Amino acid sequence: MRYVSKAKRQFQKALWALAIFALLPIGAQAALKIDITQGNVEPLPIAVLDFESEDGVGQDLAKVVIADLERSGLFRPVDREAFIETQVGVNVRPKFKDWRVVNALALVTGRAVLQGDGRLRVEFRLWDVVAGQQMTGLQFFTKPENWRRISHLVADAIYERLTGETGYFDTRIVYVSESGPKNQRVKKLAVMDQDGFSQSELTSGRALALTPRFSPTAQEITYLSFANNKPRVYLLNIETGQQEVVGDFPGMTFAPRFSPDGQKIILSLERNGNSNIYTMDLRTRETRRLTSSLAIDTAPCFAPDGSRIVFESDRMGSQQLYVMEDDGSNVRRISYGEGRYATPVWSPRGDLIAFTKTLKGRFLIGVMKPDGSGERILTEGFHNEGPAWSPNGRVITFFREGKGADEGSTLWTVDVTGYNERPISTPGWASDPAWSPLIR
Amino acid sequence: MGPSSKSKIILSMALLGLVISGCASTTDGRLQNSSAPQSAATTSSLNEDAQNLVANVADRVFFATDQSNIDGSSRATLRDQAAWLNQNASIRLTIEGHADERGTREYNLALGARRANAVRDFLISEGVSGDRLQTISYGKERPVSLCSEESCWSKNRRAVANIR
Incomplete structure (x- = not known):
């Protein structure tokens, strides 16, 4: 028992450093889905915008999310050079027509804010471009040095919403x-x-x-x-x-x-x-x-x-x-x-x-x-x-x-x-x- | 635990209760003390009697793929080792068992242990007391020949005696 309880305490300590809340959806929920039981699936085209931020962290966050999704083989990140809309506020409905033009089926928007209490707040939304609806939205609070973990958690949330399976990026x-x-x-x-x-x-x-x-x-x-x-x-x-x-x-x-x-x-x-x-x-x-x-x-x-x-x-x-x-x-x-x-x-x-x-x-x-x-x-x-x-x-x-x-x-x-x-x-x-x- | 390419060396240590350190430069490939610090001074201090008592025994035997049985030429080598050990009663050996790279890690650790113990059992059967003979397996972690061909693998499937 000694080992488990000790480890549990540390585990809880680690959790304490990180809090996750759901964002209120903007509009109805959608039903875009990837079937991952078939091996050779066509990767789902997904556009990930740089998260809004006052420094470079928003860009870094998006980069790590994109890399996670791409490496899974289930997603094909849309080249940002093709984007028509280049900035979308996290609480704003994207212009879905612009994203359909670049052949994205899913879109990710986000924002990172360094709060007065020293914590980093990261919010993101996953959008079904064809249905024009939000699929999920979460906000995370953590120490700024934990930003990579936030990206992995965002990627996990996207993976989970689109595949119906538990993610594995925050590992x-x-x-x-x-x-x-x-x-x-x-x-x-x-x-x-x-x-x-x-x-x-x-x-x-x-x-x-x-x-x-x-x-x-x-x-x-x-x-x-x-x-x-x-x-x-x-x-x-x-x-x-x-x-x-x-x-x-x-x-x-x-x-x-x-x-x-x-x-x-x-x-x-x-x-x-x-x-x-x-x-x-x-x-x-x-x-x-x-x-x-x-x-x-x-x-x-x-x-x-x-x-x-x-x-x-x-x-x-x-x-x-x-x-x-x-x-x-x-x-x-x-x-x-x-x-x-x-x-x-x-x-x-x-x-x-x-x-x-x-x-x-x-x-x-x-x-x-x-x-x-x-x-x-x-x-x-x-x-x-x-x-x-x-x-x-x-x-x-x-x-x-x-x-x-x-x-x-x-x-x-x-x-x-x-x-x-x-x-x-x-x-x-x-x-x-x-x-x-x-x-x- | 330096690698050695030759299979025969001079047993250049251990006489009549003297504590003698091994010297890799003169014992490369031969039975040698794996743990003693290297010291040229110690080696040169060996007197002529000690040099005369040096035995001529190979420190290692080889195995077929996946096997741990002692074949004919290995038997001759190990009989020489046993005879030398029986003449030098203060000597203690660690027998290292090794495998080639063509196996999985855990299995090779177990296989190396099997090989080291096969050598130990043989030496015991030749009259050497078991409590003078330790074993350790390095599995595939310490090859001496580094090509990825049978010519190297056959040299790596080995049990090597080191004086403690």
């Missing part, structure tokens, strides 16, 4: 930042906004750091550190920087993840060359052994409801995916395709499991249903590895490794439909990405 990605020659790579934990901005390092790089994963509150990271030449699973508080070893295990612990309720860590323990899956309760410190095979059982991941666990094992000769109950019972193999399957990750929606697949010397990222049916490959190449889900279960991030001494890993995203593959820009080589939950 972060933790990953391993890599530098130095390939035979002596320095690997540090780093965290950034999902668009690659607001980078910060979480560890010094003195010890190898691998496979970071967020807690459900996004305040803590569990990861593998080689500190003191002892590979062990650690728990790191992002805010305080404090960290500790998870449990008192007699061998290497690795492949950690939180349980969906944040109370437990599931991991692999290696003893005498044998790797099995354990959980540790963070409150009681009790450990529980879930597998007892002579094989490599690793990369465990809970289903979002906590009732089942997917993991990989080579107990039948090669790496394959298995599902078991949360007490380790009823183990059944789910992967039966050609090749090897590894690093399974359960979608936050529960409907799919993403994995790394090795086939004929190539590394693929794919998804299958939890019963193993419906396998689809999303991307393939020399080396793609380590999928992680966006919190709405729509996008997968993974890393891609290049060939040879001078190459390294880079981060990518791909839509769960297999479309819209994009790189995430990072300052250096990067691997092992994990997406935060929604911070709201």
Whole structure:
């Protein structure tokens, strides 16, 4: 309980810094909608005006909103050079005819005001150009330095209104930042906004750091550190920087993840060359052994409801995916395709499991249903590895490794439909990405 | 933990209770002390008796893809290691297990552990006490050969003995 309540307090503190209110609609509500279940949708043309402001922040806000929407692959921002109306007050009805001429189906207007109390107030409205109606309008109050978060929240509100799904732009990605020659790579934990901005390092790089994963509150990271030449699973508080070893295990612990309720860590323990899956309760410190095979059982991941666990094992000769109950019972193999399957990750929606697949010397990222049916490959190449889900279960991030001494890993995203593959820009080589939950 | 390209080196340390630091410049590729500070002075202070006691043992063995079994040539290497360890009872080893880049990260950590333990088990079967032999896995994190071809991968699938 200690961990959760502490994290909760910080979470609430973070919320306090940000307030959101609905704007009164101007006119009736509209029904423009994007169907995102179809992969190859025609992106929706959307015009985003610079938000009114006395300094450049209005322009910056609009830029980040546009970038978020564009990267999702679901929106095509209309070139501002084409705009006929170049300024629309946030409380003014746009001239919809002018926006129909430039082929925009949706329009975003906004305003940013630095208030007397030092807070930044940001308002925006989303308009259905064809129906000539407002779709949503919100205002946000925050510290001026939080303006990027406001842009992501605006983009989330637009995404949510137009797709009917929860957004994922106001999220972060933790990953391993890599530098130095390939035979002596320095690997540090780093965290950034999902668009690659607001980078910060979480560890010094003195010890190898691998496979970071967020807690459900996004305040803590569990990861593998080689500190003191002892590979062990650690728990790191992002805010305080404090960290500790998870449990008192007699061998290497690795492949950690939180349980969906944040109370437990599931991991692999290696003893005498044998790797099995354990959980540790963070409150009681009790450990529980879930597998007892002579094989490599690793990369465990809970289903979002906590009732089942997917993991990989080579107990039948090669790496394959298995599902078991949360007490380790009823183990059944789910992967039966050609090749090897590894690093399974359960979608936050529960409907799919993403994995790394090795086939004929190539590394693929794919998804299958939890019963193993419906396998689809999303991307393939020399080396793609380590999928992680966006919190709405729509996008997968993974890393891609290049060939040879001078190459390294880079981060990518791909839509769960297999479309819209994009790189995430990072300052250096990067691997092992994990997406935060929604911070709201 | 410097990379080394040669598989054979001189065991240039550890005699009769003397505490001797490793020197990478003379032991590159051979059994060496991974943790000791590098010191040319220490090396030059080795007397001739010490030099004469230097053994000629390879520090590493290699594995087939995904495998951790000790093959014929590895057995010969490890028998030499065991014989040397049995003659130098104060020596303790850390056996590092490694994998090539053609596997997923978690699996490779587990595979490296399997390889290090296979070596440890073999040395124990040759009479070396288990409490002298630690293991650690680096998975695919510390390659010594950096091309993305089998010629490099085969050198990276290894277990390396380091004197503690």
